[in-house]
Amino acid sequence: MNSMIFDKAADALPDECFSVAPDLTVILGSGWGQALKVDRLLVGISYADMPGLGAATVAGHAGEFKLYERAGKRIAAFCGRRHWYEGVGWEAVVLPVELARRMGCGKLLLTNASGGINPVLRPGDLVILKDHINTVGINPLAGSHNPAWGPRFPDMSDVYTQHLRDVLHAVANRQGVRAMEGTYAFTAGPVFETPAEIRAYRSMGADVVGMSTVPEAVFAHACGMQVAGVALVSNLAAGISSKPLCHAEVLEATAGAQAVMAGFIDEFMACC
Numbered sequence: 198m199n200s201m202i203f204d205k206a207a208d209a210l211p212d213e214c215f216s217v218a219p220d221l222t223v224i225l226g227s228g229w230g231q232a233l234k235v236d237r238l239l240v241g242i243s244y245a246d247m248p249g250l251g252a253a254t255v256a257g258h259a260g261e262f263k264l265y266e267r268a269g270k271r272i273a274a275f276c277g278r279r280h281w282y283e284g285v286g287w288e289a290v291v292l293p294v295e296l297a298r299r300m301g302c303g304k305l306l307l308t309n310a311s312g313g314i315n316p317v318l319r320p321g322d323l324v325i326l327k328d329h330i331n332t333v334g335i336n337p338l339a340g341s342h343n344p345a346w347g348p349r350f351p352d353m354s355d356v357y358t359q360h361l362r363d364v365l366h367a368v369a370n371r372q373g374v375r376a377m378e379g380t381y382a383f384t385a386g387p388v389f390e391t392p393a394e395i396r397a398y399r400s401m402g403a404d405v406v407g408m409s410t411v412p413e414a415v416f417a418h419a420c421g422m423q424v425a426g427v428a429l430v431s432n433l434a435a436g437i438s439s440k441p442l443c444h445a446e447v448l449e450a451t452a453g454a455q456a457v458m459a460g461f462i463d464e465f466m467a468c469c
């Protein structure tokens with residue numbers, strides 16, 4: 198990846214971002230963007246004004262960075278993300294993680310909307326990520342090695358930090374939210390999967406499928422950050438659902454789950 202893109206993005210942020218390390222960085226996927234409760238906003242910038250990120254191209258992706266305080270914690274929130282399928286390169290996809298790393302933040306929460314593969318899942322359920330399958334076969338760390346991003350061959354046996362998974366389970370229990378632990382299959386998109394692909398991913402051990410999260414998780418884990426991931430099941434995956442898939446269904450499901458997601462993230466922030 199081209200570090201100069203990251204340098205430009207960091208230079209464009211106010212000094213406030215680098216004065217104190219955030220306790221947590223969150224990257225919010227489709228529909229999760231409105232889920233934040235803010236006590237005191239310190240910095241708010243539209244992605245359109247952040248070099249290297251650019252305006253979000255996907256409906257439901259807010260495209261705003263916020264640094265704020267909530268319940269005594271300092272939070273860096275990226276509301277909306279860029280995806281591999283947008284053709285904007287890995288830099289734009291992992292830029293939020295690199296900025297978090299440069300701010301000195303050691304903890305990352307990734308959220309997304311995903312298709313449910315495991316037959317016990319229903320739309321509206323949350324899945325706490327315990328592992329992932331990168332069906333795309335490539336990742337942001339391919340290319341010349343930058344030691345700041347970890348070893349040349351980073352271990353991926355434990356990407357999603359156990360302690361943060363425990364906290365996510367505790368929050369789900371307290372709030373009475375249906376949340377199981379599961380494995381996320383990352384696909385390139387922008388096409389949804391075929392029923393045969395979904396059967397294949399199921400036999401490989403995937404519980405949910407989506408087009409995001411894994412690049413950021415891989416990069417953050419290699420850099421030594423603690424990583425947590427939560428998928429909202431917005432629809433049943435292809436072949437499990439009886440109807441064709443569409444993005445509008447994803448947005449509708451995430452809109453319906455706003456209150457649950459807001460409460461869930463808020464409590465996680467307070468106790469992680």
Ligand code: HPA
Nearest residue numbers: 310311312406407408434
């Ligand atoms: N497949 C891939 N990505 C998704 C899905 C899906 O079914 N739902 C939401 N994002």
